Amino acid sequence: MAAEPLSQKEIEDRLAELPGWSLDDGRLTRSYRLDSHFAAAALVVHVARIQDELNHHAEITLGYDTVGLAVSTHSAGGAITDLDIALARRVRDAAPAHGAR
Numbered sequence: 001m002a003a004e005p006l007s008q009k010e011i012e013d014r015l016a017e018l019p020g021w022s023l024d025d026g027r028l029t030r031s032y033r034l035d036s037h038f039a040a041a042a043l044v045v046h047v048a049r050i051q052d053e054l055n056h057h058a059e060i061t062l063g064y065d066t067v068g069l070a071v072s073t074h075s076a077g078g079a080i081t082d083l084d085i086a087l088a089r090r091v092r093d094a095a096p097a098h099g100a101r
């Protein structure tokens with residue numbers, strides 16, 4: 001079944017449990033800072049594994065000590081759906097072990 005677009009209120013309710021995540025230009029976004037470039041790259045690899053498990057993929061930007069994520073659901077016309085929320089929750093739970101903040 002195709003994922004349904006979330007309403008603004010549903011997005012806001014879910015964002016309340018996703019510290020640092022926000023809605024930016026219609027995409028769910030978060031930027032993390034890490035202790036080194038290698039730590040940032042390791043987070044990218046970890047997120048890539050999560051994304052393949054979920055079959056849902058964000059645009060990822062690797063900087064010197066930063067990782068930027070931006071996601072929406074292409075198959076829902078670029079809307080925010082629970083697939084985006086599920087990915088953000090998995091990343092939220094995985095990031096602290098990398099020292100991401």
Ligand SMILES: C[C@H](O)[C@H](O)[C@H]1CNC2=NC(N)=NC(=O)C2=N1
Nearest residue numbers: 055056057058072073074075076
């Ligand atoms: C065929 C495959 O299921 C789709 O292309 C998946 C892959 N990853 C995806 N990622 C995102 N962000 N949106 C999608 O609609 C999507 N669809």
